[in-house]
Structures are given as C-alpha cells and as structure tokens.
Amino acid sequence: MTVESVVEVSDLKVYFPGRRSSGQAKSLVRAVDGVSFAIAKGEILALVGESGCGKSTIAAAIMRLVAPTAGRIASGGVDLATVNGSALRRARRRFQMIFQDPFGSLDPRQTVYETVVEPLVIHGVPAEERRTRVLQALEFAQLLPPERLAQRYPHELSGGQRQRVAIAAAVVLRPDLVVADEPVSMLDVSARAGILSLMVDLRDRLGISYLFITHDLSVAWVLADRIAVVYLGRIVEIGSAADLVAAPRHPYTQALLEVTRGDGHRTLPGETPSAAAIPPGCRFHPRCPKYRLLNEPSQCREVDPVLTETATTLVGHQAACHFVEENP
C-alpha cells in the first residue's frame, strides 16, 4: 500500500442474537456480514445505504461501541476489534464521532465550553492547556467569537451551530479519524452546506479523515473521495465518488441513483429483507431488476458474489455482482 491508512477494516462481522420464534432455533441477525475497506490519511469515505443496511453498525464497531463478532480493524499497529483497557483508551483518542441529532447529543445543562473541554479532561490533557485548546477548537468550527460562544447553552444555538459544537468537541483532541453518522440529515438545507464545507475545511487544515455515513447519495457524491454502497450488511459497490455516480455497476446502486435523481419513476419492488433472514446466493437477487431481466440465472440464487474489479471499470472501482459486465 502506497498511501498511509488511518484504518484498515477486513472481513468485519457484527452479529446479534435475534428473537426466538415459537419452535424455532434462535435466529442470528447478521447486521454487518463481512465488510472490508481502508481509509487513507485525509480521505473522506462515505458509506451510503438505507436504514437497517448496517452502515451505522459498521461505524459503531470501528468506535468499539459494539464488539465485532469477527474481523480486524487495524489502526496504528493495533487491532481495534480485540484491544481492551488502556490500549483501547489510547485508540479512542484518535477516533471521534459525531451523531445525527444535534439536539439530543449535547447536554442541555452544559455550556459549550463544558461540552468541548470534556474530552480533554477525560484524556488527561493538563489543565493549563485546556482553555486555549477549547477556544481554538471553537475557532476551527467557526463558532465566532469563541470566547462568547463558549458561554452559551445548547438551547441558545441553532441546529447548525449545535452541530458545530459537536464537531468542535470531536476535533479538540486532534483525532486522525472522525466518524460522522448522518451529521446533516436533521438540519435545514441552508445549514447543511455550511457543515459540509466545515468538514472539508478541517480535513484540509488538520488532515482529518472521515467515515461519513449517509443515506443521501447526492451528498456523498459532492463530499466524499470514495463511496461504498452498503446493502444488507455488505458493501455491494465501492469506487471513487465521481466514477461510481457516473458509471454505477451494481443494480442496487443504479436503483438508488435513479430514485435520488428523481427523474425516473421506477422504484425497486418490495423492501429490504431482514438481516436475520439474508437471502441465499446474492443477497440482492429477490429485488434485482437485472436478475429478472436475465431470466433468473441460478448463479444469483446459489453463489454469493464477491467484490470484483472489471476490465471496464477504473482501478479501485469494484462491484459484487455476477453480471457486472452486463450492467453498463
């Protein structure tokens, strides 16, 4: 590998015990079912998919908010999937997270200063350094003037400003990676653009990498360097943002693009199956337009496709479809 990676995820699996239905064995919810990707230093990788596809669970596993069932999360010489104790604590300092809801993720009784200083206290930054670093983080987040904003409470701030506070708290420790789970989807459109350009600005100034989780392919397209499309616990397509949108190879990506563009009125039939009952073979085949168009080839029902690069796609653009050559 030529570029330094901030994190390398390989064959990550996160399974949860499902409900026991009468007379049947306990089911297994395969929320994340074998996912691999790497994020380079200063890179923005977007995970795009619908709710329940496992994209937030991937994020939670990287932050070790849930324990991975299998796989490796390699970063800084340790495997975050298995480390514990002080090694995990040190690793957590390098990875920070921002959440969707800027109204729920801030403590209403804490001032902006108290919220942003907390990570410094937890990670033992000397008391005399803290104030300078908090004010600098607020400035990075364009909460100006920082001295005044520091004294505010969340209820005095707009949604966009609250999300900036969450970003300031995430970058105050100068992390290598920020995991952002739908950070703009609860904001008004006019506030969204500001948050997205702030994230890019911090990448440029501080070299922060992002794992950006979104259901909105068009936002991923303008923000991210690369996009990974997630369906039912698996990456079904990954590639550079421009390439993936210009020449999508997987039928699911093609369908997502079509509804996002909003010009076609065709939509996929049915709903995403439960992660406790993933279809055999290609997990997308029951809803796949290509499968029907090709008269239901048995391969799709029997063989689980792997991500493959093809002669017609650019390097690094991979799709998990048996008929990828026939998906222009």
Place this chain on the structure above:
Amino acid sequence: MTLLEIKDLCVDYTVGADSLRAVDQVSISVAAGEAVGIAGESGCGKTTLGLAVPGLLPANATPTGSVQLLGEEMIGRSEDDLNELRWTKVSFIFQGAMNALNPVHRIDRQILEPIRTHEPNTASAAAKERVSQLLELVGVSPSRARSFPHEFSGGMRQRVMIAMALACRPSLLIADEPTTALDVISQSQILSLLGDLQREQQLGLLLISHDLAAIRRTCDRVVVMYAGVVVETGPTAVILGRGTEKRTAAHPYTQALIKAHPDLAGERVLAQALPGHPPDLSIPIKGCRFYDRCSVRKSICHEVAPTLRPVAGTAHLAACHLVGGDVT
C-alpha cells in the same frame, strides 16, 4: 368550485405576553385533482398553514382571514362541525405519522375506526371489504390486515396511514413531510403512490415538504414560503425544472434553496451555504424578510416589503423588487 381556497390567512401565536405572526397574508388555492406543494425550511410557517385548514391549530394560535373547503368556511367553525369535515372532506398525514398508529390494535381495526365514526350505518361486511380495498390501493396485501403495526416497516406503516386517511373518501389530503422519516426507496414508493392516488381518485393534494425533489416529482404547482409569507409561486416545472424544462426560479431565496442541495445532474461541487438565519418574527419587519440573507439586495428592499408580482404570464409570481423591472 375550487376545492380549497385560502385567502389572506394570518395565524398569530401568543406565548405569554408576546405575539408572533407565523403565517402572514397567505393565499393559496387547490383545485380538485390538483397537487400543490408548499416548500420552505423549518419555521417558515408551512406546517402552521397546513394545520389551519382542518382546524387543528394549537390553542394559543389565532387564525384570521378565510379558508374555504368545498365552499364552506373553516375558520371560526365549532369543533363538532370540524369533526364532521375531518376524514370525510379533508384528511391529514403528519410527519412521522407511521408512529401515530396505535401499537396494541391490529391495523384493520384502526382503518375501520374512521369509517365506523363517520359512517355508522355502513354494514360490517361492507366496511371490512372497504378496508381490503384500501389496503390493496396503497399496495399492502389485504392478507396482512390482521397484523400489528410493529410487524410492518416504516414505509408499510406510512402506507397504512394513507389507507386510513382515505377511508372516508376525502376530497383533499394534506400531507406534512410524509416521507421525511423514510428511506430513499420507500420515499420514492410513497411519492409514486400519492401521485397515482391524486390522479386516479381526483384527490386534491397539499404536500408540505422541505424536500424540493419530492415536490418537483409530485406536484403541479409549488408555493415557496419564507418567514411566514409566500415568496414565490407557480408551475413546478417552471420554477424547479422537470425533464428537459429548465428551472427559472425568480426569487433569490428559492434559488438559494435549489442550490443548497447537490444536484446529481449538475456539477460535483459543495453547495454554497446560505448565511444567517430567518428573521425573528416577534419583531416587526419593514422591508423584505429575506433582506439580511439576500446576495442581490438593493436599498429599496430594506424599506418596502415586496408584494407578489408576475414573473412570466399570470401563473408564476414572486415577491421580489428585482422581478418585473421595478428596480434595476
């Protein structure tokens, strides 16, 4: 006769000693079988407007002006009278409405409820038959009529809510952000459904949404609101563009709203943020309400509130001094 005729509607909220005009002199009409979209960001008054039609405003809100539904004045009517009209003439689907279903009742019973209330003479067998038809209409298999809400996904529950809203054959359906809480594929399915119903059942549809793409694809006309007033109105295809038709939004706010969301058909660049916030409506505003955030403002804009004026023809209107050659 126009299905819905809103004329010079104002809604004032009283909070303690303060008063705030959330909707200010708004006039909108919806013909039978027509779909009209109300666009704008949170706090622009679009939900208040929607609530005023079926008389569902909270107790501290005072509507003035006129709201005529099928020729009958809705403002100042008694609660009993309004109850007669709700469900039978006008139905309302809320944002997150799928969570409004009662979790302990099977869905057939919940769809039956408005029929039993408003048409008590309907025979039990006929009412059950109608429930089956309604479920079929919204794309839910009638065999699932005995299910509980938790057995359905969000998209399916929203379909059930639509079935319920149509149970007593209303002429007007008001849908407030009906797809905001749903995934893109489900969103697309629900919007197609609403469009089909509106065409096939000659249903009037008032779609309230911050999502311009949803409005573009579903509505014949669009009304853009900002800080309680209508700033632009006209055919959706003209203002937002559709197919090969180029968009010709005239108001700087509408233009900013359109630009704030990345367009997969356009350039791959981060959107320009719209600086500032909507004005505080508890303080009287002399000139244009968008003045503080407008990039093309002139001195007259600070002094005189612009009224709606023709942009092209009589159908496309905008409230901006720079439209129609007053100011150059």
